[in-house]
Amino acid sequence: MALGDPPSLSMLPNTLQTCVRWLSRNRAIRLTTEGTRFLLLTLAVGIAAVNTGNNLFYLLLAMMLSLIVLSGLLSEQCVRRLEFHRHLPEYLFANEPATVTLWIANRKSRVPSVSLHLFDVVAGQDLDRGIHLSHLAPQSSMLISYPLLVRRRGQYRFDGVRVITPFPFGLFHKKAFYPFEASIIVCPEIIPLPELRLHEMNAIGQNQALARRGPGNSLYNLREFRPGDDSRAIHWMTTARTSKLMLKETEAEDQRWVTLAVSTVAPVEEDGAFERALSIAASLLDLLLKDGYQVRLLLGDQQGILASGPEQFLHLLHPLALCERRPVTAAASIRQAMAQALAESNGGLTLLLSPWTDPAQREEFPAVDHVISPQSYGDLFDAVGSSIPA
Amino acid sequence: MRLDQAFRLSSILLAATSFASLALAIVLPQWLLTLAGVAFAMALLRTNHASLISGLLLHLRFSALTWNVFLLLAFVGFWIDLLLVSQELLPAGIHFLVMLLVNKLSNLDQRRDFLHLYAISLIALLASAALTTQVWYAPFFLVYLVAGVWTLLLYHLVKERDEYPGDQPTGIDEAPSPSSLAHITSRFFWTTNAMAAGAFGLTVLFFFSIPRIGVGFFQNNHRESLRTTGFTExxxxxxxxxxxxxxxxxxxxxxxxxxxxxxxxxxxxxxxVAYNQYNGKSWSNSLxxxxxxxxxxxxxxxxxxxxxxxxxxxxxxxxxxxxxxxxxxxxxxxxxxxxxxxxxxxxxxxxxxxxxxxxxxxxxxxxxxxxxLPVTVISTEARATAFLYPEFVVQQYLQVPAVDARVIDLARRVTQPATSVSETVRLIHTHLLTNYRYNLDVPSLQSAHPLEDFLLTRKTGYCEHYATAMVMLLRTVGIPARLVTGFLATEWNEFGHYYTVRQRDAHAWVEVYFPQSGWITMDPTPPAPDATMPTWWQSASSVMDSLRLKWDRLFVHYSASDQFAVVQGIRESGEVVRAKMSESLTAMLGQGSTMLGRFMKALTPAGIPQTAIFLIMAIGASYVVMLMLRQLGNGAARQDLYSANQRVVIILYSTMVDCFAQHGIVKPASATPLEFLRHVREQWSEAWPSADALTHLYTRVRFGHAPLTAEELSAAESLLHRLRTLGRSAPPSQKR
Structure with missing residues (x-):
């Protein structure tokens, strides 16, 4: 993780301009309600002092100003020279909470940091994770874990951490920005798929499966024994019947192939359906890989990706997480590319996941066995509005 | 002390300070003082014995409706006060403010109640500032400032604790009791006081820096003037x-x-004031x-x-x-x-x-x-036997009322031996000083002929009698004189280095006219017997008065002209420093250029052009400066890059490398720590486990900037210790 520590005074560039730029980028002050009242009172006392020329009013004004300045100085001491490290999980799923760990250290030799509120800065926005530190002693560190829930798939970038403290008097919120960039891939949400429909697909998959020789239990073929064959595979009954050494060949159990083609074409208004389609795709891939299928993912006009076994699930999720919706104008070229890729299919079940129905689509993909679209699987896509925000 | 308790106490102290300041600045009605006193006492009791008498206080507490009615009555009372009783806005407003204070003190339940209390206390202190300029305001202000810092800080901490109950606020130890309340530690106590001291320093700085641009639209500096006597017509x-x-x-x-x-x-x-006309009973000024x-x-x-x-x-x-x-x-x-x-x-x-x-x-x-401009008699006039006075002086300063012939006779008798005018003046002065007794107990105002009574009958009196007698005696013998009233400052303040002049220092003396010298001051009054005052009391009084003066000078009467004077002073001293620095620099540069000139002369004959030498020297100087800056930057960066624990591990690793070097295993400069570790394993396998652990710690710090715990640090120290205690039998090469 990148280390983000605002430059200490000794490290500050000498030019005033750079200093001001640094301050404007990394420091901000916001008034609290109490602070607003206090400032108004200060203003009133100031007006009274100017109007009357009474030096004791000036003394009170000076006291109030000193409290404001002291507040600024102490809060600056609180938020400076902190160090952060963030530990992120390898990947995230949208709408699924994950635990993020933030390590914070106070690098000051004597001054503690008090009343710290920490915010993640994502895309310029301060996101409150509910992290509050009452006291961080000098030269000490602390590990804070918090749940992170990301609503959208894609690349989730952290710009840094915003530290806010109202210390010492609660008149102002001093904000300090510690820039350290980090990013994480947020995969599409995994949603439960209805059982019946899965069975249907499984059935199609079974029908379309091409039997192959390989390790397994089902009988594939009987043939004459050849030198070098495993003697344990001799089928003794047939050998006895035919008086020749006959060998039993088994049908490979991992022979089931599924090609999942996901159309990335959708108009803007169907963005929700597109996101839902990606979630469905991710969920399907999860199930298929767990069931032992070998999967080929065709994502729009991208090159097909092969995967088998749950351990390769992430391999498929990465392009799904970063996939972008393509406009309708690009539909023709994408269709053509997909058709070409599907034609090269080496058998097995071919599923087409289409968030947007194009009447011409079916004709162009004759190899597709099953189409999952809002029209055919309305209930799957119906949850669009509720679970996947635009 | 518990956090809540400290918070309540500081809030009450804040309010009490401002109220006491207000009560000193203006005379508050007795019933209002009592009411406020009771409110403060109740608030304090609730703070200190919350559990003990909480039940009793709950019974005593009035409902919200009662307090609303109380406030309504107070508001009505304010208008009655304003229109009928005091008929002034400030006293009526202050009375109403105290009622509000009583209300808030009795209902300190929510955080906003505390905020209201702070606002009321600030207004009370402001009102007090409007009413007084006395030095007693200073300690009240100071206490208010300290209490203010405490209160605001505790308010913030209590608020944080309530909003984030799972966290432990700063500087506060967890209470041993099951409750989540915390205690104020001594460190917190001193830190907060240091903050208050900082706030005080800043306050003083701001006070003297804020430009005085008072326009005085609502200025009300009216104070009761001191009554004086002796300075009227x-x-x-x-x-x-x-x-x-x-x-x-x-x-x-x-x-x-x-x-x-x-x-x-x-x-x-x-x-x-000076007086020239005496009518036998009183002095007047006709000019x-x-x-x-x-x-x-x-x-x-x-x-x-x-x-x-x-x-x-x-x-x-x-x-x-x-x-x-x-x-x-x-x-x-x-x-x-x-x-x-x-x-x-x-x-x-x-x-x-x-x-x-x-x-x-x-x-x-x-x-x-x-x-x-002090006036003394010039030597020529000191010996003159007679003067020719101007007509105006004769008319105005030789007037004598109808006095007893014995007075005239006395004047002539006293001045008979005189040979000059100044001798005449001296004789009259001496006569009065030596033959009369100072006494304040003289009923002159009742006397029909106070001068004759003093000179001929009673022969006791005070400054006015002496001065009047001298003026009359001088005028009787034809020397113009006049009576002057003023003050004779005798009380020197050792601490403040100034004279304190009191009403009792009011004095009358004489001015005698010499045509060329002018009006000469003469005082015929003998010194009054000193009032005996205990020394400690005198000292304390002087210190207090000195403080009072400083308060007046520095705070009450600090003005734009003072600010201007300060700025002027700083500028002048800056100019002096600049001039001195400029002189020194010029001298140094002069010496330097002379030396450079000699150096150049020495080089030029060798065929090197002067420009080239200058260029080489400039490049050399720039390079040196650049190197120094880089060194400085590196030092600062290195300083900041590692924490104290991390630096310790780096030092431990260096010590370990030295230790291996002592045993014949030298780390080449090109070898990485892991390469060196492999080398150690090959050369001295017994030492390898310790070296491995320490090297890993070192690499974590050096390349990963990972933080280290205290346990890891102590483990590193013990690893090094173990390495040092290990005895190396013989290097493998030697074994072979």
Missing amino acids: QVDLGAIGPVKQDPSIVMRVELPDAVGDESRREPLYLRG SHRRMLTELPQGTFTLRTPGIKPSAAPARGLRQEILLEPLDTAVLFGAPLPVSVKGNFLSVQSDLMGSLHLPFPSHTRIQYTAYS
Whole structure:
């Protein structure tokens, strides 16, 4: 993780301009309600002092100003020279909470940091994770874990951490920005798929499966024994019947192939359906890989990706997480590319996941066995509005 | 002390400080004082014995409706007070403010109640500031400042604790009890006080820095003036006597130019008004026509001498910085004879006898500088047997009322041996000093002939009698003289280095006219017997008065002109420093250029052009500067890059490398730590586990910037210790 520590005074560039730029980028002050009242009172006392020329009013004004300045100085001491490290999980799923760990250290030799509120800065926005530190002693560190829930798939970038403290008097919120960039891939949400429909697909998959020789239990073929064959595979009954050494060949159990083609074409208004389609795709891939299928993912006009076994699930999720919706104008070229890729299919079940129905689509993909679209699987896509925000 | 308890206590202390300040500044009705006192006591009881008497207090607490009715009545009372009772906004407003304070003190439940209490306390302190300028305000302000810092900090912490109950606020140890309340630690106590000290320092800085641009639209500096006697147009003989016991301070006088403390302890005459006409019972001034003094730049007013153009610079003489209390007279005082005054005045007037007046009495303290030219008899006049006086002087200063013939006889008898005018004056002066007794207990005002009573019958009296007698005796023998009233400053403040002038220092003396020398001050009054005062009390009084003066000078009367003077002073001292630095630099550069010239001369004959030498030297100097800067930057960065624990591990690793070197396993500069570790494993396998662990710690710190715990640090230390204790039998190469 990148280390983000605002430059200490000794490290500050000498030019005033750079200093001001640094301050404007990394420091901000916001008034609290109490602070607003206090400032108004200060203003009133100031007006009274100017109007009357009474030096004791000036003394009170000076006291109030000193409290404001002291507040600024102490809060600056609180938020400076902190160090952060963030530990992120390898990947995230949208709408699924994950635990993020933030390590914070106070690098000051004597001054503690008090009343710290920490915010993640994502895309310029301060996101409150509910992290509050009452006291961080000098030269000490602390590990804070918090749940992170990301609503959208894609690349989730952290710009840094915003530290806010109202210390010492609660008149102002001093904000300090510690820039350290980090990013994480947020995969599409995994949603439960209805059982019946899965069975249907499984059935199609079974029908379309091409039997192959390989390790397994089902009988594939009987043939004459050849030198070098495993003697344990001799089928003794047939050998006895035919008086020749006959060998039993088994049908490979991992022979089931599924090609999942996901159309990335959708108009803007169907963005929700597109996101839902990606979630469905991710969920399907999860199930298929767990069931032992070998999967080929065709994502729009991208090159097909092969995967088998749950351990390769992430391999498929990465392009799904970063996939972008393509406009309708690009539909023709994408269709053509997909058709070409599907034609090269080496058998097995071919599923087409289409968030947007194009009447011409079916004709162009004759190899597709099953189409999952809002029209055919309305209930799957119906949850669009509720679970996947635009 | 618990956090909640400390918070409540500091809040109450804040309110109590402002209330006490207010109660001192204005006379509050007894019932209001009692009510506020009870409210404070109840609030304190609730803080300190919450569990003990909470039940009782709950019974005593009024409902919200009752308090609303109370506030309504207080508001009605405010209007009645304003319209019928005090008929002034400020007292009525203050009474209402105290009622609000009582209400809030009795209902300190929610956080906003505390905020209201702070606002009320601030307004109370503000009202107190509007009503007083006394020095007692300073300690109240200081306590308020400290309590304010405590209160705001505790308010913030209590709020944080309530909003984030799972966290432990700063500086506070967890309470041993099951409750989540916390205690104030000693560290927290001192840190907060340090913060308060910082706030105080900043306050002082801001106070002196804020530009004084008071426009005074609502200025109300009206104070009750001190009553004085002896400075009106007509003064009855014996009028000063009654004030001779009054210790009220009239003014304070500093002599900034005087050198040495002893000289400053001499009594200082502060001239007020002079009188030329005596009617047997009272003195009057027939030359009271006043003329405006010429105003010079920077607020200096100077007496015009006919035919001489006034100088812009004040005359060189005795400079006196005078802080005058508000008096019922418009007279400006100064050592004889004042020639100019400098102050924030619209105009200054002078009568024909040199007395200085403002157009009207000031109701505020005024501060001004008086410049006086002391007059002494010139030597030629000291020996003169007779003078030819101007007609004006003869008319105005030789008037004698119908006095007893015995007085005239006395004057002639006393002055008979005199051979010169100054001898005559001296004889009369000595006669009065030696033959009469100082006594304040003289009923002069009832006497029909106070002068005759003093000179012939009673022979006791005080300054007015002495001065009147001397003037009359002098005039009887034809020497012009006049009576002067003012103050005789004798009380020297050792701590503040100034004279404290009190009402009891009111004094009368004589000015005798010498045609060429001018008006000479003569005091025929013998010194009054000293009032015996305990020394410690005198010292304490002096210290207090000195503090009072400093408070007045530095805070109450701090003005734009003072700020200007400070800025001017800083600028001047800056210029002095700059001039000195410039001189030193010029001298150094001169020496340097001479040396450089010699060096160049020495090089030039060798055929190297001067430009090339300059260029090489400049490049060399730039390179050195760059190197130094880089070194500095690296040092700072290195300093900041690692924490203390991390630096310790790096040092431990270096020590380990040295330790191996002692055993013959030297780390080549090109070897990485892991390569070196492999080398160690091959060379000395017993040491490898410790070296491995320490190297891993080191690489984590050095390349990963990972933080280290205290346990890891101590583990690293023990690893090194183990390595040192390990004895290496023989290197494998030797074994072979």
